[in-house]
Amino acid sequence: MSSVATKVRILLADEDPDSRVELRRAIQRAQLTSAGEVGFGMSAISYALETRPDIILLSVEEPAARALQTAERLTQALPDTPLIVVSSLTDPGMIRRAMLAGARDYLFKPLQAAQLLESITTVLEQQERRRLIQAGQVQRPAGRGTVVLVTGAKGGIGKTVVAVNLALALRLQANQSVVLVDADSTFGDVATMLDMRPEATIVDVFPAADRLDREGIRRYLTAHPSGLQVLAGPPDGAGWEGVSPEVVKKVIDHLAQLFDFVVVDTAGSFDRTVRSLAEVATLILVVTSGEVSSIRDTAGGLARLQMWGVDPARVKVILNRTVSGDGVKPADIQKGLGHDIFWEIPYDRSVGQSVQLGEPLVLNSAGSATARRMRELALRVAGLRRPTAPPPESKPKSGSIFSKLLFGR
Ligand SMILES: Nc1ncnc2c1ncn2[C@@H]1O[C@H](COP(=O)(O)OP(=O)(O)OP(=O)(O)O)[C@@H](O)[C@H]1O
Ligand SMILES: [Mg+2]
Incomplete structure (x- = not known):
């Protein structure tokens, strides 16, 4: 799994310096390649458009509005780049809001390297399958129970x-x-x-x-x-x-x-x-x-x-x-x-x-x-x-x- 994931370039979006340190460590422990670090807002969007990362990891904490707005804009600007939210908030309402903003997975802090790798592998596999289905190369099997x-x-x-x-x-x-x-x-x-x-x-x-x-x-x-x-x-x-x-x-x-x-x-x-x-x-x-x-x-x-x-x-x-x-x-x-x-x-x-x-x-x-x-x-x-x-x-x-x-x- 890690051989696939190590080639993955990950952009970290987080405003909080302490949380950034924690997430950066998890990214390093997972031996992922960093595509840079950004805060929230318009600069994050233009940086992402410039660098075209494979995955965006975005931290959400209360008050969550700006982080979620950034998530929404990022997923609109880069619809083929899966965005994963990481948060210490376990409330189902927050998970739902993240999902509505376009997140493809929701991980809890403290972030474990293994969890991050597992999530990335899964969302990228899903992304690839979507791409193949859209390209008509994969069909849903017929005649199944x-x-x-x-x-x-x-x-x-x-x-x-x-x-x-x-x-x-x-x-x-x-x-x-x-x-x-x-x-x-x-x-x-x-x-x-x-x-x-x-x-x-x-x-x-x-x-x-x-x-x-x-x-x-x-x-x-x-x-x-x-x-x-x-x-x-x-x-x-x-x-x-x-x-x-x-x-x-x-x-x-x-x-x-x-x-x-x-x-x-x-x-x-x-x-x-x-x-x-x-x-x-x-x-x-x-x-x-x-x-x-x-x-x-x-x-x-x-x-x-x-x-x-x-x-x-x-x-x-x-x-x-x-x-x-x-x-x-x-x-x-x-x-x-x-x-x-x-x-x-x-x-x-x-x-x-x-x-x-x-x-x-x-x-x-x-x-x-x-x-x-x-x-x-x-x-x-x-x-x-x-x-x-x-x-x-x-x-x-x-x-x-x-x-x-x-x-x-
Ligand atoms: N409708 C019911 N009425 C009364 N007791 C029930 C009912 N359904 C399940 N139970 C009780 O709950 C126990 C646990 O059920 P079960 O083993 O199916 O749970 P599970 O969700 O599969 O758990 P696990 O994740 O540990 O496998 C059963 O042994 C039974 O005693
Ligand atoms: Mg069971």
């Missing part, structure tokens, strides 16, 4: 529960051919939730990903008695180190040529793998619990997806009630997220037990409202039927405890 990415901003919010039940219900209720992929690079527990003992996992596929033919990938799959095929993950994440997101994407692409549905479970962060998979996903299900901390993180995650250029129509929020009676109203959550809730899954204490036993709810629990909502979700995702349950309350009510916590009003 539907890739459903199940993701979320945190651990323990029910991503795997949703992915496993959705995949099973797509297989059983919607009668589709389905493969469930465990792409959680930290803690692969899909197989455990299905009480399966796979002989191969996704990390066995990675070294062979370039050589695999269309059918070759089948030997790494494990069949569940329902007919669902599973590409399991290593329980401890071993084998994921240093794996390029492009390779993961290739594996998913192979599977999408073989199955009606590829359901992908991921780790609890919007990392490079998720970014890369978001590009090939037909549908991105962002799972959130109803807890305030989860809503905040989800808002940040949604802003990130938007900044990455993911079409909002492909992003659907699933509200999974992992806590009994958390009491936060869907309307308040929608307001906090700035995004509609597509689906709500009620709390059910038998979910915990079903996880322990490796017997997902949709296989049993015929009378459970939670199992029913999961089945209906699968039908909806398969485009087979409209939901039978009423949609969540949609009129925002202002002034609740939740909005006070989230917005301070």
Whole structure:
């Protein structure tokens, strides 16, 4: 990665001398080539137009107006030069403003060299792909199955529960051919939730990903008695180190040529793998619990997806009630997220037990409202039927405890 990145010329835009020192250090540690340093305003634009850097790194702190105005003008003047914002502000509202100003990624201070390199590599790869698509040299593959990415901003919010039940219900209720992929690079527990003992996992596929033919990938799959095929993950994440997101994407692409549905479970962060998979996903299900901390993180995650250029129509929020009676109203959550809730899954204490036993709810629990909502979700995702349950309350009510916590009003 660094051999590509070292050729990259990076322009630093920052008004604050202390912050400049920090960012300069990160740039040096990442062994990037400096294209110079500028402040904000018109001089930054003319300098950038003169020097034509490959990347612009722009620091944003409060008051952010001038920095964001400079970001907007820079991205207008140099639309093919990706601009990355770096900031100590973690507020989702600020991430959204940076995105609207044209930022292609948003990194937090203190800036780590590895993070900077990762971000640069990803935005440049994305830029190159855009260029090739525009030039007509790359086409979206036809005849592919539907890739459903199940993701979320945190651990323990029910991503795997949703992915496993959705995949099973797509297989059983919607009668589709389905493969469930465990792409959680930290803690692969899909197989455990299905009480399966796979002989191969996704990390066995990675070294062979370039050589695999269309059918070759089948030997790494494990069949569940329902007919669902599973590409399991290593329980401890071993084998994921240093794996390029492009390779993961290739594996998913192979599977999408073989199955009606590829359901992908991921780790609890919007990392490079998720970014890369978001590009090939037909549908991105962002799972959130109803807890305030989860809503905040989800808002940040949604802003990130938007900044990455993911079409909002492909992003659907699933509200999974992992806590009994958390009491936060869907309307308040929608307001906090700035995004509609597509689906709500009620709390059910038998979910915990079903996880322990490796017997997902949709296989049993015929009378459970939670199992029913999961089945209906699968039908909806398969485009087979409209939901039978009423949609969540949609009129925002202002002034609740939740909005006070989230917005301070
Ligand atoms: N609808 C629900 N009702 C009650 N409990 C739930 C519900 N959904 C999930 N849970 C509980 O939350 C736990 C965590 O779920 P899960 O493992 O799917 O989370 P995750 O987001 O995949 O976490 P990680 O990122 O660590 O993999 C489950 O073991 C279960 O006990
Ligand atoms: Mg999980």
